[in-house]
Amino acid sequence: MDIRVFLLAISAITVGLVELVVGGILPVIAEDLQVSIATAGQLITIFALVYAIAGPVLLSLTAKIERKKLYLVTLSVFFLGNVFTYFSTTFAMMMTARILTAASAALVIVLSLTITARISKPHVRAKALGYIYMGISSSLVLGVPIGIVITNAFGWRTVFLGIAILTIGTLLLISKFFDKIPTGDVQPLREQLKALANKKIVFAHLATMFMLAGHYSVYAYFTPFLETTMNLSSSSISVFYFLFGIAAVAGGAFGGGLATRIGSQKSILIILGAFSISLFVLPYSTFSMPVFIIVMMIWGALSWALAPAQQDYIIQTDPVSSDIHQSFNNSALQVGIALGSGVGGIAFSHTGSVTSMPAVGGFIVIIAFVCAAISLSMAVHKKKKNNTAAQHVSERTH
Template sequence: MNFRVFILAISVISVGLVELIVGGILPTIADDLSVSIGQAGQLITVFALVYALSGPILYTLTANMERKKLLLLTLGIFVLGNVITYISPSFLFVMIARVLTAMSTALIIVLSLTIAAKIVQPQHRAKAIGLIYMGISSSLVLGVPIGIIVSDAFGWRMLFLFIGLMALLSMVLIAFTLERIEVEQVQSLKSQLKALRNKKMLTAHLTMLFMLAGHYTIYAYFTPFLESELGLNTQWISICYFIFGIAAVGGGAFGGSLADRFGSKVSIILVVASFAVILFALPFSTVSFPLFIVGMVIWAALSWSLAPPLQNYIVETDSESAGIHQSFNNSALQIGISLGSLVGGIVNGATHSMQTTAHVGSLLVIISLAFGVWSLRSTVRKAVQN
């Protein structure tokens, strides 16, 4: 594998940590900034919303810029956002910093995906994309426990300074190892937005959206699930989070290898169908803790196995508009996280049953499977060029 892909993965890890890492330290942030926990929670909501909306827009507006230069510039803005967070005297400044880091994170991730796909041979493209998604998944699933540990030891502000330093290191490595990558074809903003009219691609994005929605229907409430179904204490819950995180990180690589071996289309169906089954069966595995651990590892690995074959499918289907579609796909991922968290909260609040919540999550994944089949069976319709 091209070593530059690993460098891009490091940059993705550093920027990805920012999104959910505040989840475990909300009380600390709220207390330091003299706001309620509810207000502090808006730091997560605003980040996800800005990320989802700004990714495609920024990608289209920067279509004329050389890719390496743009990546370095965006990483610089991300570092600035973390420095602002570190020195922020009030909640308002932290919120402004969250907007900056959300916008830069959205662009950095889509740039890393498109660059990784370009600097490797076609037969290794899915695996390269998988490595990038290993960085994304590892930052999302390990961010909360890492944030708690670092914050307890050094304070929550130092956490963001550390992330900024990681991004700065990534800038240095990219500056010295990555060659110039020119834009192959420039489309107008209007033309790139028309890409969503492509039903084959739109249904591919909906496949990602409902897959992640099904996942977060239960994962967003993983702690109460472990408490109610298995009666675990805080120590064992932390252990489960780390095991889940490690398995999820491996899932990105697994999805890429699966696509390289069996093809993207077959892999998409296998992953989504298997994920629907494991989510439905998960509550029944709690009769035995070892059995649950096995089920949890499979659940975790599959949760991030879809992204590499789906992203590779996008490149294979419409290479000319692949960049904008990769950005749309990451936005769909963010919307899926938000939707799943919302649905899980509603179902759990109405039924007080984690088993029902998991089954509703499985139903959302079945919807994802339906959109996946629809996409694969649709004819190719490329975006109109201007």
């Protein structure tokens, strides 16, 4: 594997840390900035919203800028955003810093994906994308416990100072090991937006959104689920989160490897089907600790296994507009996280039982499976239509 792919994965880890790390240290931030925890929670919401919108918009606006230069400039803005966060003394300053880091993080991630797709050979592209998603998933699932440990030892501001320092290291590595990366064929913004009319891609984005929505309808409430079903203490729960995180990190690499071996289209359906089953089985595995850990880690691995195959499928389906579609798929992921958390909260308030959450998530993932199947069936139909047309041309020629 090209060493540059691993450097981009490291960059993805660095910028990914800043999103959910706030969740684990929210009470400390709220107390320091003298706001309620509910108000401080808006720091997560605003990040997700800006991230979802900024990715595709900034990618379009910067389409003519050489990729390495753009990457380094964006990382520099991300660095400044974290420094601003470190020095924030009011909630308004903190919100401004979150907007800055969200927009720059979104562009860094989508550039990491598009550059990886461009520098990787087609037969290992899905696997290479898997490493990027392994970086993203590791930052999202492991950032929370790491942030808590650092906050308890040195204070919450040190978390963002540490991310800023990591960003400097990433800047130096990218600057040293990457040559100039041309923009490639640049489409006007109007044409890129027209690409969103591609129904196959739209259903692929919906599959990503509903898959993450199903996942986060359970994962967002995993702590009360563990407390209720397994009677775990807070220290034991942190161990389970760590195990889940390891599985999720491995899942990105597993999904990329599977897509490389059997193809992206088959992988998408297999992963979504298995993921739905794992959610339905989860509450029935709590009778035994070892069984539950196995099911939980399968669930964790599958939660990030779809992304590499999905990205590779999008590139194959519409290579000309693949950059903008990868950006929108990443935005769909963020919308799915927000949607899942909301749906999970509504379901919990109506049922009053956390044991019902996995079934809710499982049904949402079934919707994702249907969306993926529709997208794939359209792709197969178009391929058959093109083959038929080519056959008719051949017959007329002879």
